Amino acid sequence: MITLGHYLVVSGMLFSLGLAGVIARRNIIIVYMCLEMMLSAANLALVGFSRFHLTNGLPDYTAQSLVFFTITVAAAEVAVGLAIIVALFRSKQSVDVESVTKLQG
Amino acid sequence: MSVFTIEAGLALLGLALLLLEAFKPDISRRTLGLTAIAGTSLALVLFIFAPHDNASLPGFIQPWHQLDSLALFYKGFSLVITILVLWLTLECAPYLTRFTVDGKLAEMFSLPLIVCAGMMWMASARDLVTVFVALELVTVSFYVLVAFARKSAFSLEAGVKYLILGALSTGVLVYGIAWIYGATGTMSFDGIAKALANPATSKTTALFGAAVLLCGLGFKVAAAPFHMWVPDVYQGAPTPVTAFLSVGSKAAGFVVLTRALNAFMAEGSIIGSEIQALILVVGSLTVLLGSLPAMFQASVKRLLAYSSISHAGYLLLALACRESARFDLSSGGVVAFYLATYLPMTVLGFLGLGLMRANGLGEDIKDFTGLAKRNPLLALLMTLSFASLAGLPLTAGFLGKLFVFLGLADHGYWGALSCAVIAAAAGFYYYFKTILAMYTTEGTDVPALTFSGPAKAVAGALALAILILGVYPKPLQKVLTSDRPAVVAK
Numbered sequence: 001m002i003t004l005g006h007y008l009v010v011s012g013m014l015f016s017l018g019l020a021g022v023i024a025r026r027n028i029i030i031v032y033m034c035l036e037m038m039l040s041a042a043n044l045a046l047v048g049f050s051r052f053h054l055t056n057g058l059p060d061y062t063a064q065s066l067v068f069f070t071i072t073v074a075a076a077e078v079a080v081g082l083a084i085i086v087a088l089f090r091s092k093q094s095v096d097v098e099s100v101t102k103l104q105g
Numbered sequence: 106m107s108v109f110t111i112e113a114g115l116a117l118l119g120l121a122l123l124l125l126e127a128f129k130p131d132i133s134r135r136t137l138g139l140t141a142i143a144g145t146s147l148a149l150v151l152f153i154f155a156p157h158d159n160a161s162l163p164g165f166i167q168p169w170h171q172l173d174s175l176a177l178f179y180k181g182f183s184l185v186i187t188i189l190v191l192w193l194t195l196e197c198a199p200y201l202t203r204f205t206v207d208g209k210l211a212e213m214f215s216l217p218l219i220v221c222a223g224m225m226w227m228a229s230a231r232d233l234v235t236v237f238v239a240l241e242l243v244t245v246s247f248y249v250l251v252a253f254a255r256k257s258a259f260s261l262e263a264g265v266k267y268l269i270l271g272a273l274s275t276g277v278l279v280y281g282i283a284w285i286y287g288a289t290g291t292m293s294f295d296g297i298a299k300a301l302a303n304p305a306t307s308k309t310t311a312l313f314g315a316a317v318l319l320c321g322l323g324f325k326v327a328a329a330p331f332h333m334w335v336p337d338v339y340q341g342a343p344t345p346v347t348a349f350l351s352v353g354s355k356a357a358g359f360v361v362l363t364r365a366l367n368a369f370m371a372e373g374s375i376i377g378s379e380i381q382a383l384i385l386v387v388g389s390l391t392v393l394l395g396s397l398p399a400m401f402q403a404s405v406k407r408l409l410a411y412s413s414i415s416h417a418g419y420l421l422l423a424l425a426c427r428e429s430a431r432f433d434l435s436s437g438g439v440v441a442f443y444l445a446t447y448l449p450m451t452v453l454g455f456l457g458l459g460l461m462r463a464n465g466l467g468e469d470i471k472d473f474t475g476l477a478k479r480n481p482l483l484a485l486l487m488t489l490s491f492a493s494l495a496g497l498p499l500t501a502g503f504l505g506k507l508f509v510f511l512g513l514a515d516h517g518y519w520g521a522l523s524c525a526v527i528a529a530a531a532g533f534y535y536y537f538k539t540i541l542a543m544y545t546t547e548g549t550d551v552p553a554l555t556f557s558g559p560a561k562a563v564a565g566a567l568a569l570a571i572l573i574l575g576v577y578p579k580p581l582q583k584v585l586t587s588d589r590p591a592v593v594a595k
Contacts, residue, residue, distance in 0.1 A: 011283075015280055022269070035272040035275075038273070039276050042276060042279035042280040043279075049286055053287075060290065062286070062292050066279075066282065069234060073237075073241040076241070077248075080249055084249075084268050085265065087252065088262075100265050100266060102258055102262050103262055103263065103337040103340055
């Protein structure tokens with residue numbers, strides 16, 4: 001029997017993996033993929049909570065509506081983000097995080 | 106015409122300008138800019154005369170939208186800052202276009218309108234779904250704006266940094282929302298407050314969710330330890346966008362934070378005291394980590410970025426003080442008051458920076474040397490702006506800080522108060538260091554510096570606002586007191 005706990009553990013693992021990737025990876029594209037993974041982790045948690053939060057025997061759909069918004073927003077974010085990363089690659093011929101260290105105090 | 110229609114109209118105008126530029130590429134940027142400014146000004150006028158009660162909103166939006174005094178204040182605030190930013194863009198256009206790919210500024214005039222609509226929606230959000238969607242509308246538009254001058258390596262780098270950290274904060278925010286929902290079973294702020302007052306709610310889950318959610322919002326308002334991106338992004342972004350980020354984006358973050366904390370720290374909340382302690386610690390850290398590094402900055406733009414962090418710290422400290430009954434202002438009211446005083450002084454500061462760039466000068470403190478000789482009026486206005494940012498009495502900045510300090514003293518938060526006082530003292534040092542540079546007479550053969558008539562008028566109006574708010578703040582206080590007749594609590 002799969003319980004709410006199972007979903008939350010998987011979602012927590014996805015979230016931590018994503019966060020670790022954002023901190024440790026040097027390639028901006030991979031960092032960006034890890035960010036998307038964190039959003040998916042949040043979505044999984046939302047759907048899990050929604051499925052196990054029954055009102056009148058039916059799942060509560062508020063959280064699931066947020067999931068659809070998150071997916072849409074993530075798509076918009078990727079569209080804008082990849083455009084900026086491509087612009088960076090054109091000017092520096094690199095997508096390494098080391099290529100963005102000009103601004104320092 | 107309802108307030109909601111005005112907001113939707115503003116977003117549509119932004120889209121229309123975007124399409125107009127795409128299909129009629131020979132349209133001049135002056136026409137575009139002036140149309141955007143005229144549209145936003147019209148929206149401001151319509152907004153002032155629109156009915157200000159919940160019943161005036163279209164029925165389908167009422168469950169997710171509210172018009173209380175806080176929402177109305179932030180809506181007006183968003184419109185004013187958008188008009189100023191659009192105008193500043195037009196003023197800075199000659200040198201900004203050198204860094205854009207086709208020498209045009211089209212999206213710089215349409216995206217701020219969309220950002221403005223997003224900020225206005227955020228101000229009246231009643232639940233976390235609306236907050237999330239409006240917040241992302243603002244953030245994604247800002248990704249484009251920050252990286253807009255992409256022939257400049259600095260702007261592009263700032264754009265990439267803002268993109269990565271903004272997306273990270275989005276992920277953290279949604280994860281926090283998920284756990285809050287898990288603990289309380291609802292997304293609406295009223296529902297969360299109600300659920301948290303119920304002792305049966307799991308305290309650990311709620312606390313975890315609230316802390317993660319506050320981390321996500323902390324990124325947006327630049328609270329320590331999530332403030333690292335601010336100096337780089339503010340320095341690299343085009344100056345009008347920096348002003349917009351520093352005032353508009355911050356205000357939008359704080360209205361959400363105010364509403365979230367009102368729910369988390371409501372009467373009888375099971376996690377109220379923990380969250381309050383967290384906000385106090387984060388606020389104290391933020392004022393210090395903003396003010397102390399600012400003393401060692403060579404670039405004025407970067408200095409203003411650090412100062413913006415420390416101002417966020419004061420605002421957080423204001424939010425930690427519940428029920429400051431002293432000025433008829435709730436903690437959210439004190440924050441709104443502080444932001445209202447913060448708007449003219451920050452915009453004036455960035456206006457000065459933009460004018461210096463337009464005259465071919467840099468943004469370092471050494472570029473300010475002898476400014477009083479080049480243009481006494483600009484030097485005087487910048488002095489007023491910096492003195493107000495430091496919190497000199499009789500300027501607007503003083504009253505905002507005074508309210509925060511008195512609130513902290515009333516509650517006996519002496520540790521936080523001492524951090525705030527140290528930060529304010531450091532503030533006096535670095536602001537007056539810049540002012541001093543303006544009035545030194547070394548390098549006497551400096552060329553004169555000119556600025557246009559409209560620029561003088563706007564700068565003068567901002568300076569006047571600083572002085573008036575500093576001497577006679579009563580009208581603003583009245584707008585923010587919660588027993589306003591126009592407000593219908595639902």
